[in-house]
Amino acid sequence: MEFEAVLAIAMFLTAIGALLMGFPVALTLGGVALIFALIGIAFGVFPESFLLAFPSRIEGGSIMQSQTLIAVPLFVIMGVILERSRVAEDLLAIASRLLSRVRGGLGYAVVLVGTLLAASTGIVGATVITMTLIALPSMLRQGYDPRLATGTIAASGTLGQIIPPSIVLILLADAISNAASQASLRTGGGSAVVSVGDLFAGALIPGLILVALYLLWITVMAFLRPQACPPARLESDTPALTFREVALGLGAPLALIVAVLGSILGGIAPPTEAAAIGAGGAILLAGLRLAREAESRLTPVMLLGLASLVLILLLRNLLDLRAGSATHTGAEAAGMAITVLACLALFAAVGAGLLVLRRARQLQPALKSAVHITSMVFLILIGASLFSLVFRGFDGDELVAGLLAAIPGGKWGALAMAMLVMFVLGFFLDFIEIVFVVVPLVAPPLILMGFDPIWLGILMALNLQTSFLTPPFGFALFYLRGAAPPSVTTMQIWQGALPFIGLQLLLILIVATVPSLATWLPSIAAR
Template sequence: MELFFLAVLIVIMASALASGYPVAFALPGSAIISILLAAGAGYLVTGNVDAYFHSGGPSQWLTAGVTNLRGVYWEVERDTLIAIPLFIFMGIMLQRSKIAEDLLVTMAQLFGSVPGGLGISVVFVGALLAATTGIVGATVVAMGLISLPAMLRNNYSQSLATGTIAASGTLGQIIPPSIVLIILADQLASASDQASTARKALYKDATGELSMPSVFDVASTSAGEMFLGAFVPGILLVLIYMVYILIFAILRPKSAPAVPYTGARDAAFWGNVVLTLVPPLALIFLVLGSIIAGIATVNQAGAIGAAGALIMAGYRITEQNKTTYYPAILAIFSLGLIGFALSNYDMNVKAVLLNEGGDSTGLTIGIIAVVLLLISLVWSAVRVLKIENTLHEVMIETAKTTSLVFIILLGAAMLTAAFRAFGGEELVRDFLNSLPGGFWTQFLIVMLVIFVLGFFLDFIEIAVVVVPIVAPILLADPQANITAVWLGVMIGLNIQTSFLTPPFGFALFYLRGVAPAIVKTVQIYKGVIAFIALQILALGIVAYYPQLVNYLPNRMSFLSEKSPPPRNPRLQQCLEEYVRQEVANDRDAITEAIARAQALDLAILPKSQSSGLSSAFASADKAIGLLDEITATEAAVVEATDVYRPALAQVRKLQKGMRELEDEIARLEKSGRYMSGENVQARRDKIKARVEVLKDKRDQIAAQVPDSWKATHETFSALTRAELQARNSYRRAADDAVEPVSEMLAVLADNTGFFELEAQLTGLRGVIADGQPAGAEEALDQVGKAFGQLAGANTVSSALSKARRAMRGSSPDRAKAMAEYDKAVATYQDQKTWRASADSRLKPGLEAYLAALSETIGARQQTRLSRSQALYLAGCNSVHRDLSLNF
């Protein structure tokens, strides 16, 4: 019956959407109606309202809306959604300020002389508007009103002209900042958590281990990563459009002729070009650049964009006079002043207020600059409000659009909950997992479903209804081991086609509404076919080269101030590849540096220190050899993979079927134990018979497991254990090769402070012998703490601490305190001797040793990755690695 009510849910939702009922109410309404119907049917037929639910009951699933309301509006982890109204305000304000019109005219003048120049200009402007407004309807309408008549006047093919405008207007869905990417990031963050749980369960079932190594876990994503990941694919799609138009114009020049600019390209012309291009490009740089550089979060970048759009509107829609640009000039001046203050002064407000440092001059400059910036914003806002009440209308439109998005988010959450309540998610999972061909078959089916849904649904419905269902299944698959950001960008590229595909392609409706009567609807439909094909081509390229998506987020992460440390478990395999490559290129120099270090005279050091350094140099030699062992064991695993993989796939499929039968057996046995009412025994006997049938099926499946599987598995496991042991041995040796040397250099770096404490240490003798116990205790405490802060001086500090304790209490033991003090002095003198010698005779050699190993064997001991390491790891981690052999 669960399947029946699942079908009822889908039919109600589809009927509501097909009838034109608002999506914001169709999604939660269909969920509520189907849940109430299932609960009522269960109560009437069985007396149990939970009877026809796959899991839980109606009360649990009806509260999903309340739970998700709290999640959307109050959970700190989902604060990315705050950026949605900011970017919507930015887009609507720029659309009202006629930026599109200025850009289109200027770009047509610049590129008109190129074959297909008008079409290329439309694509270029579409990309710029996508990076500023991101509003499909506004972009398509603006370009349709301005460019389409010009293209038709110059004998452009109707299908090419309309297709170019419609496709270029949809670029805002994939080029950041994009509302679609923000919504996808939010949905994928939740999906990643579910996928992580599923993968851990899969690992436990496959290996019997209770915990899964973190390197096998599913990584989540954020709106910032989605923006970075979509940047290169978005540019790729723009270039594909431009190349297509150029080739079309060359092959069919009469259908896309060049339109040379007839005016003079004088100073006034170029001044207008600069004034038209620089502001939107500057806004793009501020919004996207601040995210890419790690200066601002997505929310902060949204605020920057909203403020920039308000200032641009303030001078664009107002009457042109000598004061037109004053607010913009004031804003630029204030931003420059803020940059100057941040670059030249310590702007720690708390430190200044508490007199703990900081610079009051810089803080004053910063306050003045902020006040000036606020004045420019208020000035611009007043202008925009006075002119045709624009600001009020933009705010109302922003509120409407934002409310629509959030209501759809909440409604979709309820729909998804109802879908899961009737077992829909497990049904989808079982269907996808049953498909031959593994992950890529599943992925192609999902992408095809999303593509087809794009014919009928808007991007928001697809993002919030389909993604929560299919994304956890795809992300959990260890075979492809895809990243969430890559999946999000692929879905974003696919969703983009929903604006172009008939019969409900919204971009087609927008363009039809502003196109002249001479342009037939069939020409618009014909025109977008080529661009849909180009989008599918872009999808194929990004699917084949995941580095196009993954590289930029990795690069920004590894080069940022908050980059993961080199010892991060997820980085080790790629870091070892980098080390092997560097050692292979520079092995002689590294070996020579180790030999020079081994030749150092360590006799001047105490035995413990000298033996530690000797072991470190030996570990460096050992680590180089272990790199070769890693290479050999890795090659052995790869060689055995071809034989092992088919056997693993066969057995895991059989074991999966056995687990499903065992789960069903457990469910039936549990239901039989808790039965009540009439004919209980007859029903129990029926369940018992069913259980016996299922056990027979389970035993039949178990018999299909090849007899050779155990030996095959143990042989391959031995190879993987050997590789893991080689890697762990290398990591220990690499750490041992560096840690003692770093500790010794830290000791020598504190020599100055160590020697300066000699006078204070010597002066303690008289205090202990003749001073007041309380005063002696305090003096010993101060000097002991001073030694405790120095590397390698713990023995001196420990002896002074014992002397201090001897002086404590009502009956201090001066003799014991003096004995401990004498030990501290003797220890100090010993250290003083070897520290001074080591500083001049060993320190340069040890520093040269570390410098020679820092990029290779010593990489794990660095506080952060070097630039060359970060760039290599960014590329290495951009590839999807198959983890299925570990499951």
């Protein structure tokens, strides 16, 4: 084995070992890469020009100039604001009361609310902890089997990995797009682009199938073990739900999700602009939620803003509102004028929402949390870029491609091995490290073998989601254990997760067997 290959393998193992020991991810990736680069330069096996070109690569390459990554802070702000304004509490309370007379209704409510939170926040840890604190005590009081209750909450919390808009899918889209471009350039086919919208569209059908499988499992449990998920017992003095409560508590978050995903899938707005819609809508929803508690006079302004947002999207979809167009019909001119007025109303409503959040002392903590998460993501991305650069400088990408090609079973054996490695690493590493370190190494050779990039990205996302739920190291189980009451044992949490792990493995098998589940919707959206 050549010395460069030895250094590449040693660098990868050193980085994994340092991460498992708990060292900071970004500094570990960048520091290990820098140390091995200096070793390579000292022995004359690593070109010094690679390091000299790194700053310009960050500033003018695929990081600072990436339109895809601009959506990350906007979706993070959307998720953090919805989390801190306790929208999840309203969602669960309303859904559980609507399904109170149904056996297993509280379990259905948890899955449905987990789906909505996944589509609203895309942050797994926050969703699991929030659902555990809100739903688990109620499920235990109602007589639910702790195994079924904890398994339902943990599985529903991990939906943020696969239900768009997901931070995982955004970062995975950037990694898969770079891998597809590398594969295309190697074959002389030019540059290939996999957009965030492609992965969002590709993940939608598998994500909804997974939700249906969760609901089906609760239905089966309701028939086979009715004592494990009894109907909810409401207090006699519990007031009936009003239309206003359902519309604002359940309908408004659903409308925001439809607006964000619909604008992407319908071609109305690219993901970055759709993320801005989501952030603005989240501010409005959070402002409305807090304004109701404080009986603020700004509520009508924010309701007008929500209506204006819907109106803007409708007009954009129905009329040609481009100012640079040579000719406009009377309807289009009127639509442009109405859109300008609606935009002004929307800006005023967002300002009112920010004011309400500030008065409730939620704005500054939410923005600090968003800055912290965004900074962490981009610092890891810079460290991972240096790691990938040095690894390729040692011809590590060629080494990985050769290893995958040598695995028995052809391309399917290579895919199985890559998925197994990602699954095991998902026990110990966060999805960000895996997406930035492992995916750039294994995705290009797999795409060269003939696998569709979108389909491959969805399989990887489902794989990471499954590892997040698998005992004994699944991150979702750690989150749940930390927030669950002491009466719930760790073994009960592990046992509760097993059926849902089986459902996720079944979905991976289905998507692997029927690739059109992941590729059909992106092909329709691209037309």
